[in-house]
Amino acid sequence: MRELTRGVMADRVVLTAGVVHVDLIPLAMMLTRKGGTCVLTGITPTSETMVPLQLQDMVFWGKQLKGVPYGGMNPRTAMPMLLSLYAAGALKLDELVTRRYRLDEINVAIADLREGRNIRGIIEFPNV
Template sequence: YRATRKSGRTVVVGLTPQNTDWMKVPPADLVLLGKEVVGTLYGHVNPRVDFPYLLQLYRAGRLKLDELVTKTYRLEEINQGYADLLEGRVIRGVILFDEAARS
């Protein structure tokens, strides 16, 4: 936040640990310097428009998502997936469902 320029915006893009329920922001910065602090979920996209477009890019090979997955898990391995996440062994784990589970 201190690196935010005058009239600049700080965007909070992630959640903090559960026991953190506050942020330290000097009120004078907001009033006198015109700084803003805002939160975002999914980058403020319009899901009805943007998700189909992103899917189209992915299917065309123009949006690389598979490279972001560090490990995959079967549904019965979900507890291990959570344990790996909490221990910092994975960054992005994905649960794979078989065809029978989808119907």
């Protein structure tokens, strides 16, 4: 990353994993440039309450660590808006699905996810 950015690093680093393990946060902060922002959209496991950070980076270099639940949107108002955009064809979600599984294939889906064979698989429920 240092070579790609000529040592400057990233203006914004976004951790979007559903569950963000605390060991990822210091790594993300190291990728964040001076004056940059690291954003967490996922949550940490309840068993992981402490995050080892270099506070000097935040104070001396002006780095910020922000939590953004639900992508910074209010779910009560955002969900109807997003659903209407999807229904109108303006929000392309189907194209993001990399594989579809039946419920009886859930173990295959989990194995594919763990092995990196699938990024955005969904479990389909045909009678719903």
